[in-house]
Amino acid sequence: MKKTVITVAVALTVGLGTTFGGVAIKTEAESISSLKGEQSKIHDKRSNLKEDINQANGQINSLKNQQAGVQSEMKRIDFAIEDTTTKINDKTEKVKDTKAEVTKLQAETKVIKERINKRNVLLKDRARSYQENGGMVNYLDVLIGSTSFNDFIDRANAVATIVQADQDIIKQHEADKNELAMKQAKVEKDLSNLQKMLADLKNMNQQLSAQKKEKDKLLASLKDKEEEVHEGMMDMQEEEQILAGQEAAIQKAIQMEKEAQARAAAEAKRNTSSNSSNSGSNNNSAPRSDATPNVSSGYWTQPTTGYRSSGFGGRGDGNHYGVDIANGTKVPIVAAADGVVIRSYYSSSYGNCIFVSHSINGKVYTTIYAHMTARYVGGGATVKKGQKIGLMGNTGASRGQHLHFELHKGPWTPDKRYAINPVGIVPLP
Template sequence: MKKSVITIAVATTVGLGTIFGGVTVKTEAESISGLKGEQTKIQDQRSNLKADINSANDKINTLQSQQADVKSEKKRLDFAIDATTDKINDKTEKIKNTKAEVAKLQAEIKVIKERIQKRNVLLKERARSYQENGGMVSYLDVIMGSTSFNDFIDRANAVATIVQADQDILEQHEADKKELLEKQTRVETNLASLQKMLVDLKNMNQQLSAQKKEKEKLLASLKEQEEEAHEGMLDMQEREQILAAQEAAIKRSIQNERERQAREAAQAKSNPSKSGSSGSSSASSGSSVSSSAPKVSSGSFTRPAPGVITSGFGGRGGSFHYGFDIAKPGDNVPIVAAADGEVYVSHYSSSYGNVVYILHNINGQTYTTVYAHMRRSLVGAGATVKKGQQIGVMGNTGESRGQHLHFELYKGRWQYHAAINPSGIVPL
């Protein structure tokens, strides 16, 4: 499982003499003040955690508003890209039309050129025929052959008209050609500017797309940061829950201790010779252990589940494994308390799944054991359990791949990332 690293104050471990039988208490006042001191430390840890949770909340809010900003910038870029793409399509269409126009003009110019050429050929042929016939002789013949002055004028005019008409047509053709060439130049200039615009627009679109990609990258990173912050917060909330359960357990211990002291005081009154007796134990004997449960060891601790060790304590693929994994297939694989103690957490956690925390007092030393990924828990907070008593059924809940028990051992109370290697303490 993944956990963010947040340092929390290390609480001094104080044995809970009242919960566990056979532990002598130094003095009555000391035992309660010790518990109260421990309660204060847990309260400090809780308020620190709550402050961390608040700042994680602030961070999440900031990340969310940053994401909203980036999203609106991305939207703006999307609009800009759309607009530029429209312009690109428009310019591309215009270029296509302009090219068609150029082609049309070129065709028209070609026609005019051909006409000019034909007219030139015609004029040359006519000029040659004049020369062959002695220059303007034929014209003169035409004119001289006139029958009257009026006829002469008509004929002379007719000749002049023919010559003038040839020249006019030629000039008109040349003028048309000039105009068409000018038009072609204008259209080609227009085409060049359109092509330049298209290149600029395409560059702009590329830049906008690159900016959009940057925004997407930024958004993904912000999203990831937010997810991490969420994960960290869940983690802290879970730790806060465990500390709250610890505090509740201490309150119960203080209450038990007060009751015990009251009983002792009453006993001392009625029988002054007896004093300083040990605390009582209300633990019920173990029951409902399935036939497949491991044999209960004779020492202080016993194996918490049957099955094979699939992972030990220590480094594991770049991360640290804070416990032992014991796996066994089957619908009803029992998980038992590793030692006598008091259940103070029995809940569902997103990482540990159904999990039970038990506090033990072994010859004056406090230990905590944790049993994670249970299919279901059979004990609630406040329950007193005996070594080897079934507390749950092996499962695959929370962040678990395959049915197994993830078992952790702590010297003293549970502390974040403070689990110790159970080898040599718990028979595994």
């Protein structure tokens, strides 16, 4: 641990630029008091957490209630869909039965029509034979041919019966035909009513499905919002530990700065006596044993590779305090600048995450690397710009493998008031 402290002390010295001469030393003394100011601010903040937590909890509860409301509405819609579906099946069955009845009636009508046609043919034949035989002559012949009065009465009755029978049969057929036509009309009306009902039900079902789709969308957006709030939410103990780690990290930075200052002062004294100038010699004095090839010059380097899947600030209606960088493979995550690890732990919201404190010209910056699949450095460790600290993952409140990267111009605070858009400051894909 001591060895790394020295390395970082040198790195910090390099980061601060000129490190000798009275003016530079004065700047460093100012940077120490600036760091001390940050430290005391954090110390104050540690005792003022409860309100932020309650607010976030309230938000999550409200979103959960909204979700429960939507879910119960969806249950109601599901029930209605089930109900109309049952009705549709029922009506479809009835339509089928009614159509069968129509077919049956049509067949019956056909039979009766055929019977009437046959009868008509028969009657026409008979009428023709009347005409051929001189109309009623046949009947008269029958009557004249009677042998007695009784016989005449019998014959007259017989003739009347035959005529009556012919007429009755035709009447009966006509009545049957009319009855069937009425039946058929009624059944056809039933059928058209059923078909209308069926169409209405199908229409209703479509509307219900559309409503369900809308609710699905609403639910998804509520879940997204909850994920956002949840991502930024921690329990009090977790926040307290981060703040404590942050205080310690800044304390470490102050100590390193003091050491660098003492060393620079001693060197300046030596240089003044020998009157030699070795300006810039310190700039190359910190070889990075673990430097990666693509580390940018300047204070910041790209924390990982991939594509930007979400930007800072707007995501739905919620606040997104970082930038998301997604990648299909578990690519390395590197420290965006030299610094001290505040915390390295598993969070229910951030998943595997690392908080790093950076001090750049006495100004505190904080970076956060969340949802990782693996972490390679622990709390209190010093890290170099570009040093591998973990692997991209999908842990915690995350939907899909990505790095959630936050930059705070200042210390990390539970309300994230110092979070800034890293675009334009930290190189990003």
